[in-house]
Amino acid sequence: MEESKYNATVVGKILLTPDIMTLRVDTDEPRNEFKAGQYTVLGLYGNEGRSPNSTPESDPVDPKKLLQRPYSIASATSQLQQFEFYISQVKSGQMTPRLFNLDPGDRIFVSKRIVGVFTLAETPENQDIVMIATGTGMAPYISFLRSYLMARPESKMAVIQGAAKQWDLGYYSELSFLGDTFNNLFYIPTLTEADKTWTGHKLWIEEMLEKNILKDVAGIEVDPGKTHFFLCGNPKMVENVSEWLMERGYSKHTRREPGALHIEEFWS
Numbered sequence: 001m002e003e004s005k006y007n008a009t010v011v012g013k014i015l016l017t018p019d020i021m022t023l024r025v026d027t028d029e030p031r032n033e034f035k036a037g038q039y040t041v042l043g044l045y046g047n048e049g050r051s052p053n054s055t056p057e058s059d060p061v062d063p064k065k066l067l068q069r070p071y072s073i074a075s076a077t078s079q080l081q082q083f084e085f086y087i088s089q090v091k092s093g094q095m096t097p098r099l100f101n102l103d104p105g106d107r108i109f110v111s112k113r114i115v116g117v118f119t120l121a122e123t124p125e126n127q128d129i130v131m132i133a134t135g136t137g138m139a140p141y142i143s144f145l146r147s148y149l150m151a152r153p154e155s156k157m158a159v160i161q162g163a164a165k166q167w168d169l170g171y172y173s174e175l176s177f178l179g180d181t182f183n184n185l186f187y188i189p190t191l192t193e194a195d196k197t198w199t200g201h202k203l204w205i206e207e208m209l210e211k212n213i214l215k216d217v218a219g220i221e222v223d224p225g226k227t228h229f230f231l232c233g234n235p236k237m238v239e240n241v242s243e244w245l246m247e248r249g250y251s252k253h254t255r256r257e258p259g260a261l262h263i264e265e266f267w268s
């Protein structure tokens, strides 16, 4: 086998459910400065073991091949040598069952490049920000809140997090704490399969917007001149919410044509 490309060590792994985890890695060398919302590439060789909680992969992998996939960084931009990732396991996937089999002390490849245009910090300072996520789509927002919340007191910010059940709400404690602590941050979780103990919202994200929840809870207007929307997560949610926003004058942000609708798609 060629010389190993591994250049980082796993230092923390917390399973929130059997198929959702936060993974912390220390890179051997610090990375260059990056912006909250950007991603890097993680890599593991095909000969690494798969988690016991996975199914056989559909396409067998060459044991010598370095499997590589992009992952959004969830940690603050001040940390250049320790990175946190929020990852969901695709049981028949190639990369995630190997990531879920890692333990602290194991080695991994982390790309030296940190890239992406889903950068929340570039929104104009006087505008409001709405961050909408399902599943691990929360990762870029956690980086943003950990990095810039204190620096943006003039912007109202809302985090709408959609999930099926209570235990799917990753970072719930941190987000609740931030929402209770900062009067410009509004944390709005919603569950579609909540049990009786849940007293919060029980609507689909699209229904929440339709019911004017942003104005009622946070005083935020759905207006491309005043509010930037960020969408990350389930492709169906991203599609539905984008359509709803485009009907209200929003256009998708690209490098060439700036807009107030920012989209990060993890898979299609």
Ligand SMILES: Cc1cc2nc3c(=O)[nH]c(=O)nc-3n(C[C@H](O)[C@H](O)[C@H](O)COP(=O)(O)OP(=O)(O)OC[C@H]3O[C@@H](n4cnc5c(N)ncnc54)[C@H](O)[C@@H]3O)c2cc1C
Binding pocket: 039, 069, 070, 071, 072, 073, 085, 086, 087, 088, 089, 090, 092, 093, 094, 095, 096, 097, 136, 139, 264, 265, 266, 267, 268
């Ligand atoms: C810019 C970017 C940032 C990303 N950030 C994250 C992140 O922060 N956390 C994270 O968990 N993933 C993230 N992803 C997805 C990640 O790169 C992998 O695609 C994912 O982890 C599956 O890899 P795999 O090798 O296990 O599955 P593969 O063997 O590559 O895929 C199997 C199939 O599963 C489907 N699939 C992929 N991801 C999911 C999913 N999450 N849920 C259901 N089905 C899926 C796809 O249709 C794919 O064809 C990101 C992707 C992009 C493009």
